[in-house]
Amino acid sequence: MPSEITIYTDGASRGNPGPGGYGVVLISGKHRLEKSEGFRLTTNNRMELLAVITGLEALKIPGSKVVVYTDSKYVADSVEKGWVFRWESKAFKNKKNPDLWIRFLKIYRQHNVRFVWIKGHSNNTENEVCDRLAVNASSASFLPEDLGYTPEDVSNMLL
Numbered sequence: 001m002p003s004e005i006t007i008y009t010d011g012a013s014r015g016n017p018g019p020g021g022y023g024v025v026l027i028s029g030k031h032r033l034e035k036s037e038g039f040r041l042t043t044n045n046r047m048e049l050l051a052v053i054t055g056l057e058a059l060k061i062p063g064s065k066v067v068v069y070t071d072s073k074y075v076a077d078s079v080e081k082g083w084v085f086r087w088e089s090k091a092f093k094n095k096k097n098p099d100l101w102i103r104f105l106k107i108y109r110q111h112n113v114r115f116v117w118i119k120g121h122s123n124n125t126e127n128e129v130c131d132r133l134a135v136n137a138s139s140a141s142f143l144p145e146d147l148g149y150t151p152e153d154v155s156n157m158l159l
Contacts, residue, residue: 003029004065007055010120010130011047011072012138017151019143020044022051023133025126026058033058034129038137039146046149047134048072049100056107066113071120071127079108080115099148 006027013020021038035054039047052068052075059066070076078084084101092098118124120131 004067005059007052007066007068008124008126008130009048009051009055009068009070009072009075010127010134011044011049011051012131012134013042013044013047014138017041017043017149019138020047020146021134021137021139022047022054023130023135023137024051024055024058025129025133026055027126034133036133036137038140038143039149040143042146042149045072045074046097046100046146047138048075049097049104051130051134053100053104053107056104056111056113059111062110064111066111067116068113069116069118069124069127071118073117076115076117079113097148 008025009022011020011022019038019040020042021036024035026033026035035058037054048070049072052070055068056066084105087095087101088105092101095101118127120127
């Protein structure tokens with residue numbers, strides 16, 4: 001079994017909703033992988049969560065020991081404080097981003113994952129790389145549709 005895998009993630013949107021993207025840096029020993037993708041219309045929280053999902057889905061060995069560094073309280077607290085598991089038990093009723101949370105839980109349960117919240121824009125080198133990846137991805141000339149995004153996601157945030 002490989003040593004612990006470190007994943008840094010960040011999401012961004014220009015407007016909320018607006019064009020958005022995510023950035024991921026995976027580090028395992030001497031190996032490093034950077035991933036990013038942008039979408040035409042999405043939210044910052046969707047991109048934060050999708051960054052984590054994409055990072056975990058890139059892992060090739062089930063049962064990997066993983067530390068995810070994120071500047072998203074939404075993602076880190078939802079998992080570390082157990083909120084997402086209560087949401088799941090209630091079929092995500094009245095919760096935002098159920099499509100991504102369901103996808104997250106499927107891959108999360110295949111590994112031994114711990115989350116560490118880090119302050120964004122605090123000179124953490126890898127978080128800054130993820131931020132640049134996310135922002136650049138959100139600025140691409142052709143952006144696909146975020147098929148899970150619905151305008152209700154934002155209207156629920158305003159209540």
